[in-house]
Amino acid sequence: MTFRSILTGYAAAVLTVGAMAGVQAQAPRVITINASDAMKYSVPTIDAKPGEKLTVKVVSASAMPKVAMAHNFVLLALGTDATAFVNAATPARATDFIPPAMKDKVIAHTPLAGLNETVEVTFDAPKAPGAYTYLCSFPGHFLAGMKGTLTVK
Numbered sequence: 001m002t003f004r005s006i007l008t009g010y011a012a013a014v015l016t017v018g019a020m021a022g023v024q025a026q027a028p029r030v031i032t033i034n035a036s037d038a039m040k041y042s043v044p045t046i047d048a049k050p051g052e053k054l055t056v057k058v059v060s061a062s063a064m065p066k067v068a069m070a071h072n073f074v075l076l077a078l079g080t081d082a083t084a085f086v087n088a089a090t091p092a093r094a095t096d097f098i099p100p101a102m103k104d105k106v107i108a109h110t111p112l113a114g115l116n117e118t119v120e121v122t123f124d125a126p127k128a129p130g131a132y133t134y135l136c137s138f139p140g141h142f143l144a145g146m147k148g149t150l151t152v153k
């Protein structure tokens with residue numbers, strides 16, 4: 001075994017360990033939420049560790065056109081008035097019902113999923129423990145019960 005081959009082997013081992021550590025640190029936990037014309041999330045509660053990397057997928061199953069029925073996942077900052085948020089979201093069709101004036105209250109959100117589309121967002125859970133509201137900001141859906149709680153603990 002030459003000195004050069006020892007070095008090459010050492011470098012390969014370092015790279016392998018480094019790549020494994022990278023994958024472990026970065027692979028998000030995937031949460032799949034089904035959404036239907038009944039305007040409910042199939043997953044109304046999510047528990048997360050502070051700062052945990054999550055991917056939330058919204059799978060829409062619908063018989064209606066996207067303009068009439070679509071869903072998203074919007075995670076709100078702690079203490080946000082959810083009713084005030086959806087009221088501001090209702091006229092915000094141009095921005096997929098994310099109200100520009102309340103963008104700073106949004107921790108993470110998906111695009112809108114209509115007619116059998118799937119959308120997703122990857123984000124770090126908040127670091128501060130607490131109960132964070134998530135909701136669908138398509139007009140009327142929050143009031144119909146399309147909401148949930150992400151608990152950081």
Ligand code: CU
Binds near residue numbers: 071136138141146
């Ligand atoms: Cu919805």
